[in-house]
Amino acid sequence: ELKVEQNPLFLSMQEGKNYTIYCNYSTTSDRLYWYRQDPGKSLESLFVLLSNGAVKQEGRLMASLDTKARLSTLHITAAVHDLSATYFCAVDITGGATNKLIFGTGTLLAVQP
Amino acid sequence: DTGVSQNPRHKITKRGQNVTFRCDPISEHNRLYWYRQTLGQGPEFLTYFQNEAQLEKSRLLSDRFSAERPKGSFSTLEIQRTEQGDSAMYLCASSLGSGGEDTQYFGPGTRLTVL
Numbered sequence: 001e002l003k004v005e006q007n008p009l010f011l012s013m014q015e016g017k018n019y020t021i022y023c024n025y026s027t028t029s030d031r032l033y034w035y036r037q038d039p040g041k042s043l044e045s046l047f048v049l050l051s052n053g054a055v056k057q058e059g060r061l062m063a064s065l066d067t068k069a070r071l072s073t074l075h076i077t078a079a080v081h082d083l084s085a086t087y088f089c090a091v092d093i094t095g096g097a098t099n100k101l102i103f104g105t106g107t108l109l110a111v112q113p
Numbered sequence: 114d115t116g117v118s119q120n121p122r123h124k125i126t127k128r129g130q131n132v133t134f135r136c137d138p139i140s141e142h143n144r145l146y147w148y149r150q151t152l153g154q155g156p157e158f159l160t161y162f163q164n165e166a167q168l169e170k171s172r173l174l175s176d177r178f179s180a181e182r183p184k185g186s187f188s189t190l191e192i193q194r195t196e197q198g199d200s201a202m203y204l205c206a207s208s209l210g211s212g213g214e215d216t217q218y219f220g221p222g223t224r225l226t227v228l
Contacts, residue, residue, distance in 0.1 A: 004155075042204060043156070043204070043206075100146070103155030
């Protein structure tokens, strides 16, 4: 059974600091996604990573994928308060069109001024 | 708004009642998914459709749950004889159903509270 683990589960950081969220998964994956969820809201797609070594960046967030290690990272550069949210990674193990996603437990990020 | 929409946004019901939720996907999307999310957890897959065909159901989807997508457009999720354990956020998502960077886009969710 596919397992997706994130760490840390909770991250409190100061504005301006850098940090990394880790996502480990237990079996071969075709795609890995990162989503953001604000309190009481739905999920917003951030990145989709397909291949080993893939790196994508949007603003202060950068995601990478190492399929050999079954590890993805979400790096936050110079955090700002607006980045406070819960971040989920999700894995799709089917080929072709996306099928079901298996989500991690999420990382609650709180950026303090 | 051309995103995924869900109705109602909130539903409070008494144990034993039936409830039905509706999801309208992004118009050109062939695939439609239902997930359930409880507090502090990631979403859990329930079922998905390719057009009107229901292709997979999770073990979480007991016989009290039924989902339909009759014309390959909107979908409904019905829960019969609700239990307090059914209280959760029910999320709908849709995707093009293509390969490559096919991405699931989520709706705002329906929050169910069973008293």
